[in-house]
Amino acid sequence: MRGSWYEIDLDAIRHNYRQLRGHLPPNVKVYACLKRNGYGCGAGAVADVLTREGADGFAVASLLDALAIRDAGVRLPILLYPGALPTAAPTIEALDLTISVSSVDELELWRAAMKKTRAFIKVDLGFFRAGATPHEVGRLLVMANAHAHVQVEGIYAHMSELPTSKASDASDQLRRMQAVLQHARALGVRPAVAMMSSTEGVLNHPEMDLDAVDPGALFVGLPESDKPARPVKLQHALKTISASLIAVKRLDASLGPVPDIPGFKAGMVLGVLGMGWGDGYPRDLPTGAEAIIGGKRARLLPPSHLEHLRIDLTAVPEARFGDQVVLLGRQGDQIITHEEIACLWGTDMVGLYGHLRDHIPRIYTGNHNTY
Numbered sequence: 001m002r003g004s005w006y007e008i009d010l011d012a013i014r015h016n017y018r019q020l021r022g023h024l025p026p027n028v029k030v031y032a033c034l035k036r037n038g039y040g041c042g043a044g045a046v047a048d049v050l051t052r053e054g055a056d057g058f059a060v061a062s063l064l065d066a067l068a069i070r071d072a073g074v075r076l077p078i079l080l081y082p083g084a085l086p087t088a089a090p091t092i093e094a095l096d097l098t099i100s101v102s103s104v105d106e107l108e109l110w111r112a113a114m115k116k117t118r119a120f121i122k123v124d125l126g127f128f129r130a131g132a133t134p135h136e137v138g139r140l141l142v143m144a145n146a147h148a149h150v151q152v153e154g155i156y157a158h159m160s161e162l163p164t165s166k167a168s169d170a171s172d173q174l175r176r177m178q179a180v181l182q183h184a185r186a187l188g189v190r191p192a193v194a195m196m197s198s199t200e201g202v203l204n205h206p207e208m209d210l211d212a213v214d215p216g217a218l219f220v221g222l223p224e225s226d227k228p229a230r231p232v233k234l235q236h237a238l239k240t241i242s243a244s245l246i247a248v249k250r251l252d253a254s255l256g257p258v259p260d261i262p263g264f265k266a267g268m269v270l271g272v273l274g275m276g277w278g279d280g281y282p283r284d285l286p287t288g289a290e291a292i293i294g295g296k297r298a299r300l301l302p303p304s305h306l307e308h309l310r311i312d313l314t315a316v317p318e319a320r321f322g323d324q325v326v327l328l329g330r331q332g333d334q335i336i337t338h339e340e341i342a343c344l345w346g347t348d349m350v351g352l353y354g355h356l357r358d359h360i361p362r363i364y365t366g367n368h369n370t371y
């Protein structure tokens with residue numbers, strides 16, 4: 001409503017999917033992870049594109065993301081990562097979702113809340129997060145399989161990405177997964193789908209493909225490492241972060257003295273953008289933050305407000321109320337890159353996408369559908 005928007009390129013999503021699919025054996029399924037509203041790019045729109053490309057299913061951490069995918073008309077399986085509680089059972093059944101189960105306790109509570117429970121068993125291979133320990137998982141699989149109304153569709157893990165992780169940890173985790181699967185087979189309860197590869201795994205550990213992979217960041221163009229074992233050329237799905245000039249004025253003496261804040265000058269032309277920290281721009285305006293207007297770089301002035309940012313338009317006399325200002329992306333000869341913004345904001349690429357807010361309109365390019 002304040003003239004700010006994100007431009008999302010669905011061709012980039014399509015391209016990234018094809019890059020991945022080209023590396024995978026045909027029997028390996030792709031469950032695209034679209035958590036955090038498809039990494040800010042819109043879970044529904046991204047799921048629609050990936051469905052048309054041949055994805056096998058989706059994985060999300062929030063019911064809202066699952067709802068967005070169903071609203072886009074996608075009927076493929078959706079796995080809910082840990083996070084939902086049995087109080088949400090009616091919604092989960094209505095949306096036809098597959099839940100994650102990590103313990104016997106969880107299994108019993110879900111069973112009591114649902115007519116039919118479709119589940120993936122989650123195993124923790126050393127991430128110290130959700131998931132049954134490798135020691136417990138055999139018993140859990142046996143108990144889940146003993147119930148006629150519980151359908152165990154798969155078993156999965158998320159490879160540890162703790163700051164203390166070492167390169168050798170990946171092979172240790174794969175060995176633990178293989179032992180779990182072997183044990184399950186011996187018990188006669190090995191589920192049809194075993195999965196453990198997120199972006200890092202799928203690009204660097206082809207031996208972890210198993211039956212399916214569930215990368216996420218990869219689809220919006222974020223490789224997790226520089227020289228992956230499976231070389232890919234990914235494209236950023238986020239093309240621009242744009243805002244409009246919602247006010248322009250030349251400061252005069254009737255306002256009183258200009259504030260003693262770096263960048264403010266008597267007689268300057270001040271612009272106001274319809275975007276602020278409530279819209280994902282950092283609360284503490286980074287020193288050196290700029291935006292592009294009229295094909296020129298101009299400086300943002302502190303402080304940042306919930307719904308507004310200030311910009312020094314003194315060197316852009318043609319700037320007018322309503323003009324587009326680019327905070328990330330290209331305008332004319334100027335470009336503010338994803339790397340520049342991530343560095344300025346003190347985050348990494350995934351963190352940059354994590355700043356995207358659901359209430360900001362997304363304009364999609366590269367697709368004939370509208371969202």
Ligand SMILES: *Cc1c(COP(=O)(O)O)cnc(C)c1O
Binds near residue numbers: 033157197198214218
């Ligand atoms: C987030 C997540 C993924 C995807 O991770 P990326 O690094 O975005 O590829 C896969 N599996 C699980 C369980 C996750 O939580």
